[in-house]
Amino acid sequence: MSSYLVLARKYRPRTFPEVIGQDVVTGVLEGALREGRLGHAYLFCGPRGTGKTTLARIFAKCLNCEKGPTASPCGTCERCLGAEASSEVDVIELDAASHTGIDTIRELRDEAIYAPMRARTKVYIIDEVHMLSKGAFNALLKILEEPPAHVCFLFATTEPHKVLDTILSRCQILRLSPLSLECIVARLDEVFASEGVSAEAGVTTELAYAARGGMRDALSQADKLLALAGDEPTLADLRRLGGEGGAREAQELLDHVENADRAALLRGLAAFHGDENELVDRLLEVLRIATVLAHCGAETPLVSLAGEERQSALARGERLGPERLELWMSELVRARERMRVLPSQERTLLELCLLDLSRSETTMPLSELVERLRALESFAAHPDGPRSDDGGFAPARPAPTPPGTPTPARPRPKPRTAEAPAVSPLPPAGAPAPPAEDRAEILPQPPPTPAPSPLASLWEPFLSELSRKHGALANVLRSRGGAASWREVESGVVHMELEDLQPDEDKLTGDRSNQRTCARVLSRLAGRALDFRLVSEAAGSRKTSGKAAAAAPKKDAFTHRVSDLFGGTIEDL
Ligand SMILES: [Zn+2]
The missing domain is CATH 1.10.8.60 (Helicase, Ruva Protein; domain 3)
Known part of the structure; x- marks a missing residue:
């Protein structure tokens, strides 16, 4: 029976080029070997499992290869073979965690003065060196002060701050980073x-x-x-x-945040039984990858995820846009800090943060806010100019057009995900806008001669994509609305009229964030930004339901433009 070698040993790097993710450290060591500038003591520090002892062993092999010292050991001489079989008598490995006392180091000191038996250099690899006792450190210091020419010390530690300064100052310190x-x-x-x-x-x-x-x-x-x-x-x-890293949970939670489905978000959090801090790490990692893809494009080598995972990260990056992603990351980092201050409330603080993120209004990127203000300014200056804003969630917008010029169709990147069905986009939003008076109406009258709706072809793809994001909402739209129930009441604004809503359905369709979800799905399918309102037959327009809104003067176009751009309801004027 052949003996089984664990993967970590079987795939342990044997030369510097095989070491991944530590280019700086391998570069320093290779340079030292090439130039012959070799020190007597090196300290490898870094988190566990990042390759500290692996690098030390490779370095020892480089020092002793019969063709060396060399940065590329031959791998065939007696010294190289001995090093690979861990049978080299002149390479001594010591685990300081189990030999903390002064006697071990004294013994080592007595041996170190003798020349190596076969190799060029006697190498001591001391792992977890910070565990040595004070006496042991002092004994070690004596050797380091006057090291014999044939000796090299390679120390490894996860906690360099626990190593005496006098030792540190006699070592070349090599910092290994956690692998990405x-x-x-x-x-x-x-x-x-x-x-x-x-x-x-x-x-x-x-x-x-x-x-x-x-x-x-x-x-x-x-x-x-x-x-x-x-x-x-x-x-x-x-x-x-039990070895899952929580990546799946993180993805799902972020989906709920994005869809503003707060009930599902809280249920998802309740079902997570791991560590909150780790979950925040996962959330940050998911967002970071989406951000890198959003900035650097689908083909960037900075992200090595492949296949479906890459596609879904890319889609998230496109949906949210880099600015919102960065904002979300900052908020999570802040939540992480608060969790450190108030560890007894970690769960609550995380819930609060994610609930907050699910409200797009409270985490609007500054640029989006500025753009909306600009749109408002230009509207105030030229109230008869064409509309240019959809008031929706679409994260990346081009700069607003100068007032008075017709709005061209907004260029949008083609959806890169495979799930987007091939449909012809709606006609561009270049049609003349209705006069300002009409725009201010809550529910504009349908045109006298109804034309076949260009939206009709999008109905099925819209419902099928929406049902993936929000099944309950899609069902209500199917049963209470239907393909004939929506129309583009003005350029860029789609209304859907719903009939016979039950109270719970009314609540579902009345939620502005659900409407925004619809707007996002529809905009993506149509290939241009569209605002979307669900209008129930009984309650009138969602935006202005309630008596406060009913009391608001209907013809104040500016006020309605403000509420269009920033959301909210009109309480008083
Ligand atoms: Zn060799």
Whole structure:
């Protein structure tokens, strides 16, 4: 029976080029070897599983290769083979966590003065060096003050601040960074491919999320997963193992935030039993990837997610736009700080933050706000000019057109997701706008000669996409509205009339954020920005239902433009 080698050992890098994600450190060491500027003590510090001892072992091999010292050891000489088999007598590894006392270091000091037996350099690799006792540190310091020429010390630690300053000042300090999510995913994909493992989409991402920057953790979790699930592991297997990183939960929660579905958001949070801080990390990571894609485009190598995951991150980036994504990230970071101050209320603070984000008005990017103000300014100056704003959620808008010029159709990026059905867009919004008086009407009268609606072709795609985002809402629109119930009452504004609404349906369709969801779906399908209002037969226009609004003068176009742009209801004038 062939012995099984755990993945972390089997795929441990053996040369500098095989080390991933630590380019600075490998560059420094390779340079030192090439130039012959070799120190007597190096300290590798960084989080667990980032390759500290791996780098130390590679460096030891480089120092002792018979063709060296060299940055590219031959791998075939006796020294290289000894190093790879961990049988080199002149490379001594010590775990300071289990040998903290002064005696170990004294012994080491007595041995160090003797020349190496076979190799060029006697290398001491001391892991977790911060665990040494004070006496041991002082004994170590004595050797470091006058190191024998044939000795090199390679220390590794996760906590450099616990190492005595006098030791630190005698070492070259090399800082390793946690590996990026993309880095770990890419490596796991490679390892799975060469192991003949075909994992369900998303498994390597979940493993990488859970590993929190450490490759060794990712690989050892992968080992357990393969032992449990064989060669075709699924996300369900990973959940059984308890090794899921919360990426799926984070995606779903962000979907609820985006759709302003606060009930689902709270249910989702209640179902999450992990650590709140980790969940915030996951949320931030999901948003960060979407931001990178939104800024750098679909093909950017900065994100190594592939397939469906990349598509869904890309779609989120396009829907929200970089500014809103960045704003959401800042809010989450702030929530994280508050959670640190008030740890007993972590859950509540996270809920508060996400609920807040779900209200697009409270987290409107400044540029969007400025644009709306500009639109208002231009409207105030030229109330008869054409409308140019949809008042909706669409995050990225071009600069407003100068007042008085006709509004061209807003250029929109073609939806890149495969799910968008191929439909011809609505006619561009270049048609002359109705006079200002009409615009101020709450419910403009239908045109005297009804023309066939160009919206009709979008009805089915609209419903099917909406039902993916908000099934209940889509059902109400299907049963209480129908394809004949919507029309573009003016350029860029679509109204849908609903009949016989039950109270709960009335509440659902009255929610402005639900209407915005409809607007987003419709705009995407139509290829241009459209505002969308659900109008119930009984209650009149949503926007102005209630007696306060009824009392508002109907012909004040400016006031209604303000409420169009910023939402809210008119209380008094
Ligand atoms: Zn060699």
